[in-house]
Amino acid sequence: MDHLLNTYARLPVAFTHGQGVWLWDEAGRVYLDALAGIAVNGLGHAHPRLVRAIADQAGQLIHTSNIYRVLRQEQLAERLCRIAGMDGVFFCNSGAEANEAAIKLARLYGHQRGIEMPALIVMERAWHGRTIATLSATGSRKAQAGFEPLVSGFVRVPYNDLDAVATVAERNPNVVAVLLEPIQGEGGIHVADHAYQRGLKQLCEERQWLYMVDEVQ
Ligand SMILES: Cc1ncc(COP(=O)(O)O)c(C=O)c1O
Structure with missing residues (x-):
């Protein structure tokens, strides 16, 4: 110790x-x-x-690095995509790293759409990790305290509140994605209602936002 x-x-x-x-x-x-x-x-x-x-x-x-093909990795990616109905997989070492990748993808997507300062909607009491960007996305002042300045580009709304997201949609043209834990864990056990998740998905489709789900825990 x-x-x-x-x-x-x-x-x-x-x-x-x-x-x-x-x-x-x-x-x-x-x-x-x-x-x-x-x-x-x-x-x-x-x-x-x-x-x-x-x-x-x-x-x-x-270990051989990402400089070469990794055959087992390709097999696993194919299998995961088949099960999940998704197109692609990015393998990494932790939940925080997965969310860092998601945040980077969202920003990249924003820039491709001509948005210079892309923003992500994140939730109150969310937990996305302890790296500096995921800590900024996390909704815990206790975990953030002492590590300021945090990374900008996050807009926080109450969990399970579709109206709050719709209000941000009206006011903030820089939003490119929503990051949601369908069940919050670290912030207390809070479950996103099905109607809320469906509404959020629909809003994302209407606004061409990415619907990003953190199911790490
Ligand atoms: C929802 C959620 N996302 C991300 C993380 C971060 O994962 P890791 O500790 O593997 O970086 C956690 C960890 O508790 C989590 O609960």
Whole structure:
């Protein structure tokens, strides 16, 4: 601990191994893992097929960079697109990086439409990550405090409030995209109504805005 930067308030427990939904700490105590790495360990701990796949890959190739084709990456992209009904995949290392890419894509899209200062609509209590742009998109003053100046180009509206988005649409010609968590996690559990999501999607189509969904958590 002494040599770790003081960035997280950690609980005084350390796990040595896990199996499925179970975790063992240094003293051998067993815990039910109801947190699952903040909702990302969908396959649990030490799943034999996952362990084998990781070990096999590490024994073949560790990393070759984006300078070359990566065949397994192409296969996975094709499969994800087939399942999700989407056209393309960008692989990255974290949720924050995925949102950085989405923010950059939205800005690029804006510039292609001749908008010099593109803006994104983001939500109150949103969480999009801790990098400087995603922190700016995040709706937590506590997380932002001390890291100003934040990145500009975000317009914040209340969650689940279509009228608020429509008002921004009337007033701000620079908007190019909406970034939405269909279910907010870090900001408390808030679920976007179906009618709200449908209305937002329709507004995006009418205004030629990108409808960007953060389902990281
Ligand atoms: C909705 C949402 N987006 C983005 C992130 C950031 O993901 P990461 O911690 O992998 O950068 C989180 C993390 O909690 C999240 O809940």
